[in-house]
Amino acid sequence: DAKTTQPPSMDCAEGRAANLPCNHSTISGxxxxxxxxxxxxxxxxxxxxxxKNNETNEMASLIITEDRKSSTLILPHATLRDxxxxxxxxxxxxxAGKSTFGDGTTLTVKP
Amino acid sequence: DGGITQSPKYLFRKEGxxxxxxxxxxxNHDAMYWxxxxxxxxxxxxxxxxxxxxxxKGDIAExxxxxxxxxxxxxxxxxxxxxxxxxxxxxxxxxxxxxAGGYTFGSGTRLTVV
Numbered sequence: 016d017a018k019t020t021q022p023p024s025m026d027c028a029e030g031r032a033a034n035l036p037c038n039h040s041t042i043s044g045x046x047x048x049x050x051x052x053x054x055x056x057x058x059x060x061x062x063x064x065x066x067k068n069n070e071t072n073e074m075a076s077l078i079i080t081e082d083r084k085s086s087t088l089i090l091p092h093a094t095l096r097d098x099x100x101x102x103x104x105x106x107x108x109x110x111a112g113k114s115t116f117g118d119g120t121t122l123t124v125k126p
Numbered sequence: 127d128g129g130i131t132q133s134p135k136y137l138f139r140k141e142g143x144x145x146x147x148x149x150x151x152x153x154n155h156d157a158m159y160w161x162x163x164x165x166x167x168x169x170x171x172x173x174x175x176x177x178x179x180x181x182x183k184g185d186i187a188e189x190x191x192x193x194x195x196x197x198x199x200x201x202x203x204x205x206x207x208x209x210x211x212x213x214x215x216x217x218x219x220x221x222x223x224x225x226a227g228g229y230t231f232g233s234g235t236r237l238t239v240v
Contacts (some may be wrong), residue, residue, distance in 0.1 A: 049228055058130075058216050058231030059169070079237035102168065113228075115185075116161070 017026030019103045021120045027097075031091040031126050040084040050081060052089045052099040053119070059102060063089065074087050093124045129153065132217050132232035134190050139211075147202045147235045149217035155230070156221065158200035163214040163234075172215075175200055176210060204237065211239045 020038040029035040039048065047066050051059040063070055063077045065086075070077045076089040090097055102119040130151045139145045151158065157176045161169040171184030175194040189208025194200055200219075204211045214236050218229040 053228070056234070056236070058218070058233050059229070061228040061230070064228055098232070118166075118168040123205070 018115055019105060019110075021103055021117060023118065024121045024123070026123050026125055027090075028091045029095060029124055030092055033088075033093040033097065033122055033124070034087065035088040035090075035101050035103075035120050035122060037088070038085045039103070039105050042105050043107065044082050046105040048077065048083075048086050049104050049114075050077065050104055051102045051104070051116075052065070052097075053102065054099045059116075062101075072075055077088070090122075095124050095126065098122060098124045130217055130219055130230055130232035132215075132235050134235060135233065137235055137237045139237070140237055144206060145211075145237065146203050146218075147215055147237070148203065149197055149200045149202065149232060151200075151219045151230075153219055153221075153230060154161045154192060154197070155219035156197070157219060158194070159218045159220075159229070160184075160190070160192065160200070160202045161216040161218065163216060169216060172202065211237060213237060 047064050049064040050062040053059040063072055065077045067081055079086045100119040100121050102115050103118050104114045106114045133148045137179040159174040161173040162172055163169050170186050172190050173181055173184055173192040175181035178194055178197050181192050181194050191203045202239050214234050216234045
């Protein structure tokens with residue numbers, strides 16, 4: 016499975032959009048991009064995933080570049096409760112057991 | 127409601143003792159996983175199982191053992207051979223790897239060895 020690179024930390028003002036980047040330059044054609052977040056001392060929570068097209072759900076939007084080598088998670092109106100560690104992973108659906116979670120990005124939303 | 131239950135939430139053990147962490151899911155998921163998380167770090171894969179009676183080592187399997195006798199259960203044993211067992215342990219499950227599904231995580235067990 017391809018590995019991902021994320022900035023270690025980011026800040027965002029409450030009410031503004033938070034844009035979290037992820038680099039996955041070695042992604043394979045059949046690997047999906049998944050985003051999770053972890054609030055302190057809890058299990059990670061699924062946010063969104065995508066293969067090629069941009070995706071949107073009630074929590075966030077996912078923008079994947081045309082070459083699929085990078086993506087951006089967008090939280091459109093960040094709140095204090097969005098303060099968490101955000102993980103970007105890539106996952107081959109025929110070998111789901113080897114997904115690697117890096118250290119993620121610690122997002123701090125400030126009032 | 128369906129989900130994954132890890133128990134206990136906090137566990138204390140003396141050095142040299144084996145300890146078993148419980149993970150149960152009622153989501154009818156085929157695959158289950160164990161991850162370890164140290165303070166300020168990401169998740170590292172210990173073991174995973176894609177089907178009953180079968181499991182595979184992850185990146186840091188030394189000092190750990192698992193079993194998968196039932197679809198719903200995937201207990202992890204931390205043995206005395208694990209040199210630094212104090213950590214936060216997370217169990218997860220996912221639907222058939224052939225389907226684009228994500229992981230569902232439990233709430234974790236914090237193990238402290240003294």
